Amino acid sequence: xxxxxxxxxxxxxxxxxxxxxxxKRSTDRLADGVTALFTKRKLDADxxxxxxxxxxxxxxxxxxxxxxxxxxxxxxxDKDITPAELRDVLAExxxxxxxxxxxNLLITDxxxxxxxxxxxxxGGKTTTIxxxxxxxxxxxxxxxxxxxxxxxxxxxxxxxxxxERANVPVIARAPGSDAASLAHDALSEAxxxxxxxLLIDTAGRLQNKAGLMQExxxxxxxxxxxSPDAPHETLLVLDATTxxxxxxxxxxFGATAGVTGLAVTKLDGTARGGVLVQIVERFxxxxxxxxxxxxxxxxxxxxxxxxxxxxxxxxxxxxxx
Amino acid sequence: xRPLGLKAFWFRDLRFVMFDALTERLGKVFDxxxxxxxxSEADVTEAMREVRVALLEADVALPVVKDFIAKVQEKAVxxxxxxxxxxxxxxxxxxxxxxxxxxxxxxQGIDLNAPAPVVILMVGLQGSGKTTSTAKIARRIQMQQKxxxxxxxxxxxxxxxxxxxxxxxxQTQVETxxxxxxxxxxxxxxxxxxxxxxxxxxxVMLDTAGRLAIDEALMAEIIAxxDLVKPHETLLVADALTxQDAVNTAKTFHxxxxxTGIVLTRLDGDGRGGAALSMRAVTGAxxxxxxxxxxxxxxxxxxxxxxxxxxxxxxDVVSLVEKAAATLDADKAEAMAKRMxxxxxxxxxxxxxLRQMRKLGGMGGILGMIPGIAKVKNQLAEANLDDKxxxxxxxxxxxxxxxxxxKPDIINGSRRKRIAxxxxxxxxxxxxxxxxxxxxxxxxxxMKKGKRGGLASLFGIGGGMPPGGFPGGGLPPxxxxx
Numbered sequence: 001x002x003x004x005x006x007x008x009x010x011x012x013x014x015x016x017x018x019x020x021x022x023x024k025r026s027t028d029r030l031a032d033g034v035t036a037l038f039t040k041r042k043l044d045a046d047x048x049x050x051x052x053x054x055x056x057x058x059x060x061x062x063x064x065x066x067x068x069x070x071x072x073x074x075x076x077x078d079k080d081i082t083p084a085e086l087r088d089v090l091a092e093x094x095x096x097x098x099x100x101x102x103x104n105l106l107i108t109d110x111x112x113x114x115x116x117x118x119x120x121x122x123g124g125k126t127t128t129i130x131x132x133x134x135x136x137x138x139x140x141x142x143x144x145x146x147x148x149x150x151x152x153x154x155x156x157x158x159x160x161x162x163x164e165r166a167n168v169p170v171i172a173r174a175p176g177s178d179a180a181s182l183a184h185d186a187l188s189e190a191x192x193x194x195x196x197x198l199l200i201d202t203a204g205r206l207q208n209k210a211g212l213m214q215e216x217x218x219x220x221x222x223x224x225x226x227s228p229d230a231p232h233e234t235l236l237v238l239d240a241t242t243x244x245x246x247x248x249x250x251x252x253f254g255a256t257a258g259v260t261g262l263a264v265t266k267l268d269g270t271a272r273g274g275v276l277v278q279i280v281e282r283f284x285x286x287x288x289x290x291x292x293x294x295x296x297x298x299x300x301x302x303x304x305x306x307x308x309x310x311x312x313x314x315x316x317x318x319x320x321x
Numbered sequence: 322x323r324p325l326g327l328k329a330f331w332f333r334d335l336r337f338v339m340f341d342a343l344t345e346r347l348g349k350v351f352d353x354x355x356x357x358x359x360x361s362e363a364d365v366t367e368a369m370r371e372v373r374v375a376l377l378e379a380d381v382a383l384p385v386v387k388d389f390i391a392k393v394q395e396k397a398v399x400x401x402x403x404x405x406x407x408x409x410x411x412x413x414x415x416x417x418x419x420x421x422x423x424x425x426x427x428x429q430g431i432d433l434n435a436p437a438p439v440v441i442l443m444v445g446l447q448g449s450g451k452t453t454s455t456a457k458i459a460r461r462i463q464m465q466q467k468x469x470x471x472x473x474x475x476x477x478x479x480x481x482x483x484x485x486x487x488x489x490x491x492q493t494q495v496e497t498x499x500x501x502x503x504x505x506x507x508x509x510x511x512x513x514x515x516x517x518x519x520x521x522x523x524x525v526m527l528d529t530a531g532r533l534a535i536d537e538a539l540m541a542e543i544i545a546x547x548d549l550v551k552p553h554e555t556l557l558v559a560d561a562l563t564x565q566d567a568v569n570t571a572k573t574f575h576x577x578x579x580x581t582g583i584v585l586t587r588l589d590g591d592g593r594g595g596a597a598l599s600m601r602a603v604t605g606a607x608x609x610x611x612x613x614x615x616x617x618x619x620x621x622x623x624x625x626x627x628x629x630x631x632x633x634x635x636x637d638v639v640s641l642v643e644k645a646a647a648t649l650d651a652d653k654a655e656a657m658a659k660r661m662x663x664x665x666x667x668x669x670x671x672x673x674x675l676r677q678m679r680k681l682g683g684m685g686g687i688l689g690m691i692p693g694i695a696k697v698k699n700q701l702a703e704a705n706l707d708d709k710x711x712x713x714x715x716x717x718x719x720x721x722x723x724x725x726x727x728k729p730d731i732i733n734g735s736r737r738k739r740i741a742x743x744x745x746x747x748x749x750x751x752x753x754x755x756x757x758x759x760x761x762x763x764x765x766x767x768m769k770k771g772k773r774g775g776l777a778s779l780f781g782i783g784g785g786m787p788p789g790g791f792p793g794g795g796l797p798p799x800x801x802x803x
Binding site: 053056057058059061062120121122123124151152153154155157158160161162175206207208209239241242243244245246248266268269270271272275294 | 373374377378379380382383446447448449450478479480481482484485486487488489492533534535560562563564565566567569570587589590591592593595596615
């Protein structure tokens with residue numbers, strides 16, 4: 001992250017300030033919109049419609065956007081509302097919808113706690129694994145990574161660099177090797193080494209490619225055969241710039257690979273990841289982490305309230321928000 | 322839609338089935354308007370609400386949706402409703418045509434018409450597919466246009482990004498600039514263009530690090546590189562699955578860097594691809610190429626018509642019809658079509674139709690090509706319309722004598738029993754086939770008399786999506802739910 005606003009952030013305030021800075025930029029437009037539209041204004045039908053449109057531009061999708069806008073309109077019908085109040089109400093509404101997803105990832109003492117990372121191409125799986133490895137390692141855990149993307153050119157090398165940065169060993173084979181057998185061997189190796197966490201990378205795949213999805217199912221099967229509880233977490237990486245197709249991703253990856261949690265990446269851009277609201281509502285999946293930059297520490301546990309307030313452009317939040 | 326003549330008569334009219342969600346919705350809006358001559362402003366306004374939702378669900382950015390609706394509204398008001406279609410279909414056609422027009426009327430390739438080495442600069446967000454697209458385009462230029470291409474990665478940020486391009490170069494047999502550790506992107510760019518000039522390359526392709534449009538430092542960097550290498554083409558690589566943010570990204574990249582074209586990746590996903598329209602609308606830059614798979618030859622010209630249908634949830638109708646045309650036995654179909662035009666349609670013809678359908682992979686296979694049509698697919702599964710059913714129906718016809726197949730009228734009760742025994746089914750199934758054939762034959766006769774409007778009406782589809790939708794009235798007779 002090379003943005004100037006971030007350089008101003010004092011080093012120790014760290015995570016939350018940076019998260020805020022990252023999310024802030026992605027929400028300025030929504031906030032501006034709200035300010036422009038609702039200064040000294042009654043929350044009448046027109047205003048509700050404008051609110052709906054604002055939610056649409058943050059990728060909530062036309063259906064949920066309408067639902068939320070209407071709910072707010074019904075409660076505040078024809079009352080004067082200031083932009084600040086409206087943002088509060090909006091944030092509360094969205095936070096309430098996201099609240100069930102706020103379940104942080106707990107590492108069991110399975111030794112290793114196996115985390116399989118899946119998703120479409122280019123979503124940020126490898127980067128997320130690098131960040132997670134650093135995070136777990138810094139809390140004193142013994143972490144290992146399996147370079148399961150044996151398909152994409154140089155994916156293994158990319159992960160090895162992250163392994164070096166996080167100071168975590170990477171289990172790899174030659175490009176083109178069978179991903180399922182690599183996963184199998186990595187689990188044995190991690191177990192023998194007494195690792196606490198094993199992160200398994202996978203090749204990116206589009207969820208409508210039945211063959212590739214079956215390959216993923218096979219990886220899960222192979223892991224289960226070895227250890228019935230594994231993978232303890234199947235983390236679906238969702239790119240915040242993705243639109244409504246993210247719903248299909250959650251649905252099909254969920255059905256094929258048994259997704260147990262989500263990580264939303266690229267929240268440092270102008271995209272706001274509003275589609276998450278729909279995914280959480282429909283599939284009840286917990287959101288474990290959010291990613292907001294290319295640096296190793298630009299990852300934080302998901303907090304519904306923080307996320308919702310950032311989404312609507314509220315400035316005042318922090319660790320205890 | 323490209324006319325394919327009678328060859329693909331089975332599939333030609335399936336497109337009405339594929340109008341899918343939007344037509345269905347518009348059908349509801351227009352049901353009460355049947356029989357009117359022209360569309361009134363109020364009718365159109367109501368229809369446009371549905372169009373708006375359809376476009377938003379397809380991830381077309383809101384400002385673009387609004388402009389689009391305003392434009393279409395103007396065109397649709399007063400438009401005459403052709404007698405052959407319902408008002409809903411008429412609106413869909415207007416919307417579809419306008420979408421295609423906005424997306425650009427035809428495919429535009431990469432422009433290499435400049436002094437060598439022609440520099441192509443690839444830009445875009447992280448994870449949009451720049452490196453893979455660089456290799457695909459380089460391979461294509463080298464193979465199809467017989468040009469010498471040099472690729473260079475200026476991505477010093479993402480770990481192993483340069484190695485990735487190097488490996489892809491080996492796989493595609495396209496040369497890559499040797500990697501020198503710790504060199505800055507600008508220096509690599511200069512080195513690449515110099516190498517291109519000195520070693521007689523026709524084209525130099527520069528892959529760059531992914532960057533956010535709001536990342537000032539990195540945007541300044543790419544602008545400096547642009548000024549240094551003066552690219553002939555600057556291609557924005559963008560993910561077809563992008564949501565509302567597509568407008569921000571495309572607009573900023575265009576304003577700051579100046580793009581000459583867009584490469585849309587992951588078009589082989591099942592996203593509706595609304596981002597294509599958003600980006601085209603805000604930049605005016607043509608979408609030049611589409612990435613359609615992980616293999617290095619999975620790169621296609623962009624066909625605006627196809628994506629227009631996809632955005633509307635109508636499926637990639639053109640590709641489907643092309644597949645049908647390629648799979649169907651043209652001679653047989655032509656011969657059958659002639660007999661049909663003459664008003665004769667035997668059970669042999671029906672058997673042939675069933676065979677051709679099975680060759681296409683059954684209804685499930687056909688519908689599998691269409692994004693967002695899962696619902697219809699499920700209905701078909703319920704209706705038991707699968708390969709097995711088609712095979713059984715073929716078997717029933719095979720159990721008939723030649724005389725019976727040519728003159729079904731002679732098939733009496735005892736013949737029916739024999740046919741059922743021969744094909745291992747109940748007599749009721751034999752009856753069903755005979756009924757199906759009779760209905761189809763009757764329609765042929767009517768068509769010959771000119772009562773009905775062409776083959777479209779053959780399966781009761783083309784004459785208008787029945788209000789009850791699909792499958793009931795929409796399927797060929799006999800294929801309905803039991």
